[in-house]
Amino acid sequence: MSPLLFLLLAALTVASALTVVVHTNPVHSACALVLTLCLLAVFFLGLDAQLVALLQVIVYAGAIVVLFLFVIMLLNLRVEARAMAGTLLVGTAAAGGVALAVLIVTALRRAAPPATANLPAGFGETAALGRQLFTVYLLPFELTSLLLLVAIVGAVALAKKPT
Amino acid sequence: MTPPLAWYLGLSAVLFAIGVLGVLIRRNVIVIFMAIELMLNAVNLSFVALARSTGSMDGQVIVFFVMTVAAAEAAVGLAIILSMFRNRETTNVDELATLRW
Numbered sequence: 001m002s003p004l005l006f007l008l009l010a011a012l013t014v015a016s017a018l019t020v021v022v023h024t025n026p027v028h029s030a031c032a033l034v035l036t037l038c039l040l041a042v043f044f045l046g047l048d049a050q051l052v053a054l055l056q057v058i059v060y061a062g063a064i065v066v067l068f069l070f071v072i073m074l075l076n077l078r079v080e081a082r083a084m085a086g087t088l089l090v091g092t093a094a095a096g097g098v099a100l101a102v103l104i105v106t107a108l109r110r111a112a113p114p115a116t117a118n119l120p121a122g123f124g125e126t127a128a129l130g131r132q133l134f135t136v137y138l139l140p141f142e143l144t145s146l147l148l149l150v151a152i153v154g155a156v157a158l159a160k161k162p163t
Numbered sequence: 164m165t166p167p168l169a170w171y172l173g174l175s176a177v178l179f180a181i182g183v184l185g186v187l188i189r190r191n192v193i194v195i196f197m198a199i200e201l202m203l204n205a206v207n208l209s210f211v212a213l214a215r216s217t218g219s220m221d222g223q224v225i226v227f228f229v230m231t232v233a234a235a236e237a238a239v240g241l242a243i244i245l246s247m248f249r250n251r252e253t254t255n256v257d258e259l260a261t262l263r264w
Contacts, residue, residue, distance in 0.1 A: 001164060003165075006170060010258070014178070014181070020185065020194075021182075023184035030197065040208060047214075049211045049215070051223075052207075057208045060230065063234065067238065071245060075244075077193070089187070099177060101179075108176065151239050153261075154238075158239065158243055161249075
């Protein structure tokens with residue numbers, strides 16, 4: 001990825017992320033979220049993470065945001081009159097957000113960058129990732145299935161109409 | 164020529180700050196949820212960029228786990244929002260203040 005392309009995509013990503021946060025219509029926020037997630041997938045592709053990029057589009061843009069849109073539709077939300085907090089809080093939060101970004105960036109500038117290593121063959125491909133996932137990270141991977149099971153049962157129990 | 168690591172980390176920091184901003188200024192609980200997803204994704208970008216620069220796959224594996232936790236969190240959170248809306252007819256966090264002292 002060339003630096004010019006990076007800057008262009010980064011500007012687009014920040015703009016769509018800001019749209020998620022400031023738009024008063026939740027449906028438009030969700031659509032902007034899809035755009036942000038797809039742009040991040042492009043960054044992942046540029047960083048040799050093909051499988052992660054693919055999963056980003058399938059799982060995030062395809063499943064999670066659809067779940068959001070489904071709930072928005074189910075609740076029949078419209079453009080709200082009071083979408084934002086009070087002016088004082090918005091001003092303070094904006095100043096705090098900018099300060100947080102500056103803080104993280106300056107902290108990162110002081111940290112020594114890690115030595116750039118040569119990429120092993122097949123970096124970011126499904127085979128290499130799968131091998132890592134089923135050897136070193138086998139226990140966390142299995143625990144993940146338990147987490148998802150608990151989430152399914154919990155979601156059904158919570159969303160069910162009280163009998 | 165590829166962009167340096169610091170650019171990716173900077174973009175990640177900006178996206179994370181936008182997510183924090185969204186949680187602070189928005190009153191709709193669904194939009195607050197979307198802002199949390201935005202923060203999780205900003206951290207994912209950091210993980211992938213650092214995995215690329217250190218040449219180790221571990222960062223990309225962690226992104227899988229982050230995605231799984233995000234999916235579980237979204238499912239349970241949206242179920243909570245649904246049952247909350249059924250009881251209170253609102254998604255505005257200012258009106259959901261019964262537990263606040």
